[in-house]
Amino acid sequence: MELIDQTPESLAAYTCAQVAALVPDGKAETLLPLIMRNQAQALARVERCINAVRMWHPGRFNYLHSSQYCQYLYYLANTIWRNEGDARACTRLFLLNKALNGIDLFYEIEMPEVFFIGHSVGIVLAKATYGNYLVLYQNSTVGKNHGAAPVIGDGVVMYPNTAIIGRSHVGNGSVIAQGVSVINRDTPGDCLVYAGNAGDLVCKPVREPAAEEYFRL
Known part of the structure; x- marks a missing residue:
């Protein structure tokens, strides 16, 4: 999947920087390796969703598209939770999604594939x-x-x-x-x-x- 104006590494760093600004407790840096270990799986879930939505261009993820980024943050948090069970990291991503997009979608909730x-x-x-x-x-x-x-x-x-x-x-x-x-x-x-x-x-x-x-x- 094409990441518009991003690489997997820069997207992970971007998300971590947002978390650090929202929760300035000095612990956001511990999130980066977690994201990098789980990002490919999370992005594959995002791609499946993007490819299914008629109004979205298949195979392209835009981090500045609020709905796409909203769903990315959920899939990322849920994937980390499934794979590693790190509640503190997942809570940070949940709070970021809530602050940016006004949505209350907890990382433990199992949303559908699409x-x-x-x-x-x-x-x-x-x-x-x-x-x-x-x-x-x-x-x-x-x-x-x-x-x-x-x-x-x-x-x-x-x-x-x-x-x-x-x-x-x-x-x-x-x-x-x-x-x-x-x-x-x-x-x-x-x-x-x-x-x-x-x-x-x-x-x-x-x-x-x-x-x-x-x-x-």
Whole structure:
């Protein structure tokens, strides 16, 4: 994958410099060897994601593209966590992503192989089951309720200001309309979910999978 205006070494140094500026405790330098050991694997995960997103140029990663860099920081932290279990280093990357992009995406969360962030500001994601080809927009929330976490199928789209909470099973191809909350409810899949009367949800069938608009399937 082409790294625009960067090499793997300079990208690692760039990320470490950002962490040092955000958390000036003098320990950011210990992050560099961790990144270098795990960066190839993290970038391979980023490349898989970039190549699948229709609006992104395949095989090119731009560190100044906020959504791409946001997903890179997640994949990097998650890869380091998987391989080395270094919570202090991963927390620094998590905090950097939160500060730069306004997203709360913890490194222990297992995001899908392919997902797309339209705008990251205000996104909060809990430990849940996430299907592949997920689309997230600003202020979308996935959260637990009394310890129960949602199960989200493949090809789900969460438009701005949406929420999936608690014991919810969101079927493949569900599109959650702007401002709608799915709380301890199920959706049948291949549907547009919007608000009905008295807090009810209305699920209207869709003609084509929404994921086709966003991804090279």
